Amino acid sequence: MKEITELNLPEDIKYSDSHEWAKVDAEIITIGIDDYAQDQLGEVVFVELPEVGAALSKGDQFGTVESVKAVSEIYTPVSGEVVEVNANLPDAPELVNNSPYDEGWIIKIKADDPSLLASELNDLKDKAAYIAMLKG
Amino acid sequence: MDRTLKTTPLNSWHRSHGANMANFGGFDMPLWYATGVKLEHLSVVESAGIFDTSHMACVMVTGKDAFNLLQICHTRDLKSLQNGRCVYGAVLNELGHVVDDAIVYRFDDTNYMVCVNAGMGGIVASHFQNHKSTLNAAFEIACDVNVSDLSEKVAKIDIQGKNSIKVLKKVLDPACVDTLFNKMPYFSFKGDFSVFSKTVNTSGCCCSSLCSKSEKSSSQVKLKNGTPLLLSRSGYTGEFGFEIFISPDAVVGLWEDILEAGKEYNLIACGLGARDSLRAGAVLPLSHQDIGGWKFINTPWDFALPYNENKRGFTKNFIGCNALLNQSNPNQDSLNQANVNNTQNVKYTYPFVGQDLRKIGAGSDSQVLDGSGNIIGKVLTCATDMAIGWHNDKIYSIASPNLPEGFKAKGISCGFILVDRKLDVGTKLTLQEKKRQINVTVVNDVRPDRTARLKISNFL
Numbered sequence: 001m002k003e004i005t006e007l008n009l010p011e012d013i014k015y016s017d018s019h020e021w022a023k024v025d026a027e028i029i030t031i032g033i034d035d036y037a038q039d040q041l042g043e044v045v046f047v048e049l050p051e052v053g054a055a056l057s058k059g060d061q062f063g064t065v066e067s068v069k070a071v072s073e074i075y076t077p078v079s080g081e082v083v084e085v086n087a088n089l090p091d092a093p094e095l096v097n098n099s100p101y102d103e104g105w106i107i108k109i110k111a112d113d114p115s116l117l118a119s120e121l122n123d124l125k126d127k128a129a130y131i132a133m134l135k136g
Numbered sequence: 137m138d139r140t141l142k143t144t145p146l147n148s149w150h151r152s153h154g155a156n157m158a159n160f161g162g163f164d165m166p167l168w169y170a171t172g173v174k175l176e177h178l179s180v181v182e183s184a185g186i187f188d189t190s191h192m193a194c195v196m197v198t199g200k201d202a203f204n205l206l207q208i209c210h211t212r213d214l215k216s217l218q219n220g221r222c223v224y225g226a227v228l229n230e231l232g233h234v235v236d237d238a239i240v241y242r243f244d245d246t247n248y249m250v251c252v253n254a255g256m257g258g259i260v261a262s263h264f265q266n267h268k269s270t271l272n273a274a275f276e277i278a279c280d281v282n283v284s285d286l287s288e289k290v291a292k293i294d295i296q297g298k299n300s301i302k303v304l305k306k307v308l309d310p311a312c313v314d315t316l317f318n319k320m321p322y323f324s325f326k327g328d329f330s331v332f333s334k335t336v337n338t339s340g341c342c343c344s345s346l347c348s349k350s351e352k353s354s355s356q357v358k359l360k361n362g363t364p365l366l367l368s369r370s371g372y373t374g375e376f377g378f379e380i381f382i383s384p385d386a387v388v389g390l391w392e393d394i395l396e397a398g399k400e401y402n403l404i405a406c407g408l409g410a411r412d413s414l415r416a417g418a419v420l421p422l423s424h425q426d427i428g429g430w431k432f433i434n435t436p437w438d439f440a441l442p443y444n445e446n447k448r449g450f451t452k453n454f455i456g457c458n459a460l461l462n463q464s465n466p467n468q469d470s471l472n473q474a475n476v477n478n479t480q481n482v483k484y485t486y487p488f489v490g491q492d493l494r495k496i497g498a499g500s501d502s503q504v505l506d507g508s509g510n511i512i513g514k515v516l517t518c519a520t521d522m523a524i525g526w527h528n529d530k531i532y533s534i535a536s537p538n539l540p541e542g543f544k545a546k547g548i549s550c551g552f553i554l555v556d557r558k559l560d561v562g563t564k565l566t567l568q569e570k571k572r573q574i575n576v577t578v579v580n581d582v583r584p585d586r587t588a589r590l591k592i593s594n595f596l
Contacts, residue, residue: 001156042156042409043172045493045520045547064572068173068520068547069409071495071572 001039004134008035010101014124016077017133021101022124027114029078032105033065033096036134041067044096049085050107056080058120062107065096078120080109144190145291145384146391155407161254163191166407174522176410180373181523181535181583184297185406186394189372189379190387193257193287195250197264201279202248205271209264210240210250211432213442213451217242221324222368225440227252227260228456232431235263237423237440239370241325251379253423257287267455291387295394296377296414298535298587299401301595304367304378306397307390309358316357317596320369322589327357327366327381359390369592372411374418376587376595416550417521417583419487425498426485426516426552433460435485436552436580484555485516488565488576489531493520493547496569504553505566513555515567522547524583536585549574550582 009015013023019037023030038044046066056062056076065072085107088095095104111117125133141164150157155166166188168176179185197206207214212225222241226234236256241249252260264283271279295303305313316326357367366381382390395405412422419436421427427435441460442451450457495518496502502515524533525545534545553567563578587594 039156042168043174045174045522048494061571066494068177068413068522069167071497 002035004131007039007131007134008101009127009130011127013101014077014121014126015130016075016124018075020074020077022077022121023101024117024121027111027117028083029080029109029111029117030105031076031078031107031109032100033072033074035100037065037072038097038100038104041065041072042069043067044093047086047089047093047096047106049089050082052082052085054082056082056109065106066093074106076107076109077124078109078111078117079113080111080117082107083110084108142191142288144188145387146188146190149388149391150188153405158408160408161191161256163254165191166405168407168409169405171404173407173409173413176404176406177413177522178534179402179404180297180375180377180406180410180414181533182297183401184295184299184303184377184398184403185410186391186398186403187294187296187406187408187411188292188391189294190288190291190384191254192292193252193254193260193285194290194381195252195257195261195264196284196286197248197250197281198284199246199279199281201271201275201281202246204275204279205264205268205281205283206240206248206250207452208270208274208454209267210238211440211442211454211456212240214240214242215452219244220326222370223323224370226427226432226437227263228432228454228460229263230456230459232433232456232459233429234423234427234432236260237421237427239368241368243328255287256423257285261285270455289384291382291384293380293382293387293391293394294371294373294377295380295403296371296373296375296406297403298376298595299398299403300377301592303394303398303401303403307359307393309360309362312357316367317592320592323368323370325366325368325370327364359386359393361389363390365390371588372420373414374420374583374586374588375414376590412517413519413521416517416519416552417524418586418588419580419582421552422517430483430554431460431481432456434483434558436487482556483513484558486553486555486559486578487580487582488551488553488567489579489582490549490574490576491526493522493549494574495520495549496567496572496574498551498569502567502569504555505568507564509566512557512565513553515551515569516554517551518549518567519551520547520549521583524548531582531584533583533585535587548582549576553578 013021021034044067048064050062057079061073062076063074143164150166154170158167210225212223222239224239226237236252239251261283363386368379371377444451498515498518503511504513506512527540527543559578567574
């Protein structure tokens, strides 16, 4: 298991307390699970994805990430509509381990309310605050 | 790391090789290494892997009445157990509940070793000590038996998989290799007490006859450097292999030698994650999870009970046997109110397989639903065997002969349920944990074409 100092935690994304990450590109937010979560879970063997078009509110469970040892629910850190799911994950779930922020992204959400989005993003942690939380 | 956790002599090795560590039975143990649990699982089914099992405990039972004490404390009828053979069963309390499961090794009529689970050495040794009085009462004489807990004084490595012998041959003393693997059936062992003699001497718990006996023994098994070991043809994966008992100060060297010798066979170190998924696919129970604080009966492991031929009684008396018999024959004494209550608590344990690799969490939050949606029990274990897959309604393993074209082992979830009624093989059920559900089928067996019981000549 990685030490906190060994974790890959990019500066340009936001982190949730339940170990999802969100990257904002205008009104499209890409969501995945972070390096800490994938390391804790171990080898991911299955990712259950939502339907494109599903309407989600912040905190909704939108899927599961399953490793050989555990099943973990994943929750959206922002509200909006699912506009894309990572079509490579059904055949290559290990992308979540090998490339959690890039090829292993899970869903893209379109936020329809900019002010709500701003406030939801504000509730998420930046790298420093997230590390502080992990250190307890 | 939690400072209260115990460690095995291999702890530094695990930590310096990228292991994901966790508390298991009070020990800081590797769940998986950087290789990942899937590859570790597959390596044992395809070739070979090694496991640090030094967290397990050994209890020595010696003396003229060693047999008599074990005969009342263990569920197997040990009358037929020969020297150099071992047998799997359970240690029960008076309620028929499982204290722990245990393999009894018979060296000779006055020397036995009992291998139990992590943290259980002291508890099982105390249980044996307490039942000396039961024995004394039965025999009306003070019995001659010594019980000593060797927890953390003996180290253990399991090498599992079809290439285990080829690897072991490279690390063992060539002088003993020639004859060693002749006639070594499943659940037999070679080697002797000299493995433990140093331990036993320093802890002062050994009768001198053990050590002198070991010196005289002709069945020594040694490493190339002369270190003695005890080699048992058994394991917890369902695959061919051995459990190796050795002195704690020699275990790291042996571990590294096995890894080096095993390179050409792609042998890798495996953690408890792979151990759990391998044993689930092999329909083997995890003590305190699949067997525990309920009656040890109506399980897939009924072979561990000493049933007589008509299966209505036992061939011996042992602690817990009355509680089990009351449950197994509820109609014999239906006027007995205690018994009626008893039958209401009858529980059945069954193996199941899922439709694909998806699992649910086991434990108290889980539920087993029958076809009408009634809750009939809970899930004890749910793991994924990544070496198997469905093909036209049949399960194949990557090790199966004549694999159908296009077969891909995508993994299948499997495990055990505890339910309140008898179920037939083939019964369809739903397992549920919170909002998550999977559909499963009751089965007799899970991973096909396992190698544990095959003749040793297949692997030489």
